Amino acid sequence: MAKKSESSRVSTDIRYDKDGKQVSYLRVPNSRDNSGWGTLLMPIAVIKNGKGPTVLFTGGNHGDEYEGPVALLKLIRALEAKAIKGRVIVIPGLNFPALMAGTRLSPIDGRNMNRAFPGERAGTITQVIAHYVQTQILPMVDAAYDLHSGGYSMFMTPSVMIHYLPNKKQMAATVEAMKAFRAPVGLVIEELDTEGMLDTAVENMGKVFVGAELGGGAVLTPETIAITEAGIRNVLIHFGMAKGKPETAPWRGRRESLVMETPDIGCFSMAMDDGLYEPFLELRDTVAEGQKLGQIHYPQAPERTPLVVRAGTSGVLYCRRAPGRIEKGDTLAVLAKPSKTW
Ligand SMILES: [Zn+2]
Known part of the structure; x- marks a missing residue:
């Protein structure tokens, strides 16, 4: 019962x-x-x-x-x-x-x-x-x-x-x-x-x-x-x-x-435009600050130069966007850094 x-x-x-x-x-x-x-x-x-x-x-x-x-x-x-x-x-x-x-x-x-x-x-x-x-x-x-x-x-x-x-x-x-x-x-x-x-x-x-x-x-x-x-x-x-x-x-x-x-906000990269996201890196790749993480293509404007997404800090690629179709504000990549504390 x-x-x-x-x-x-x-x-x-x-x-x-x-x-x-x-x-x-x-x-x-x-x-x-x-x-x-x-x-x-x-x-x-x-x-x-x-x-x-x-x-x-x-x-x-x-x-x-x-x-x-x-x-x-x-x-x-x-x-x-x-x-x-x-x-x-x-x-x-x-x-x-x-x-x-x-x-x-x-x-x-x-x-x-x-x-x-x-x-x-x-x-x-x-x-x-x-x-x-x-x-x-x-x-x-x-x-x-x-x-x-x-x-x-x-x-x-x-x-x-x-x-x-x-x-x-x-x-x-x-x-x-x-x-x-x-x-x-x-x-x-x-x-x-x-x-x-x-x-x-x-x-x-x-x-x-x-x-x-x-x-x-x-x-x-x-x-x-x-x-x-x-x-x-x-x-x-x-x-x-x-x-x-x-x-x-x-x-x-x-x-x-x-x-x-993930010590700083630079670890989190988000889409600053709508489009199709082409990632350049795989999980666990090492990333330098400013390195290209990927680019956003404009499917309705083939002549338009893709928007490059750059790393806001250095680290290791911990997470990346899965589907290619993205909207402004989507998380595209998260970088993590080895911990010195724990
Ligand atoms: Zn969940």
């Missing part, structure tokens, strides 16, 4: 305190034209064995990012309770309607899950899901790993990402949790727009939050999936929940985990 909660409109038959493996659903009210008493059934798994830390893994926060959902579906099938100490909570599709539609935002209410926290009990479906996670799941969690990717619009160096935190103890634990994943890059970043993010919700509770950007272009690759799966195993070993030796999965012929930062 699904338990009705006073504090959330989402119900579930999952018992978070029960040992063993449970695979079931969060039942989210979804009354609509063709289903008056309809419910969105959102998969969730809880795998628990006795006392120990609780780690939350989420994928599909944006619906066009596939490494997280695929690796987490594999984890749900493979991980048995007896293989761990503590509790693993897995939500492979946090914005489940978006995941099923292959879109970044929810097709039901048009909302971005990662701008919906702390959510609203009586809000739209994205807000209701966020509110359940905020009020019912996050209080149980010691660490949360939210597995993103570049989605349709960006290619990212497979990486895990954390923010600068004022609390030194929380920052130290978060840096270790980032390094533990052993992604090709660990990025310490200051984001300009953090309002409503799951990241912020977890960080504000004083807990460990690690985001991941595991690939991009709304495509999966064997390498990015392998990096994601190794990272999840490494995290369970890091928290003393599973036995084994951490492994660094290869990416483009190298096994390395660099810590990097």
Whole structure:
């Protein structure tokens, strides 16, 4: 019998305190034209064995990012309770309607899950899901790993990402949790727009939050999936929940985990015009300040000279625009620099 909660409109038959493996659903009210008493059934798994830390893994926060959902579906099938100490909570599709539609935002209410926290009990479906996670799941969690990717619009160096935190103890634990994943890059970043993010919700509770950007272009690759799966195993070993030796999965012929930062605004290059973007560089290429990153062509004016996009600083190409068609204001490239601090 699904338990009705006073504090959330989402119900579930999952018992978070029960040992063993449970695979079931969060039942989210979804009354609509063709289903008056309809419910969105959102998969969730809880795998628990006795006392120990609780780690939350989420994928599909944006619906066009596939490494997280695929690796987490594999984890749900493979991980048995007896293989761990503590509790693993897995939500492979946090914005489940978006995941099923292959879109970044929810097709039901048009909302971005990662701008919906702390959510609203009586809000739209994205807000209701966020509110359940905020009020019912996050209080149980010691660490949360939210597995993103570049989605349709960006290619990212497979990486895990954390923010600068004022609390030194929380920052130290978060840096270790980032390094533990052993992604090709660990990025310490200051984001300009953090309002409503799951990241912020977890960080504000004083807990460990690690985001991941595991690939991009709304495509999966064997390498990015392998990096994601190794990272999840490494995290369970890091928290003393599973036995084994951490492994660094290869990416483009190298096994390395660099810590990097994006220290100045010159790291971010955006399109200053509409058009077709021709990139000159690949991810991980080294870039000098002023170097040409690419150029914007004008398809309606063949005689017009393309607009050259130059690097605002030196660094390594961490992220680049995926689709060729661009609009003014799109992010075209992000450069990162090796960290001297972390
Ligand atoms: Zn995302």
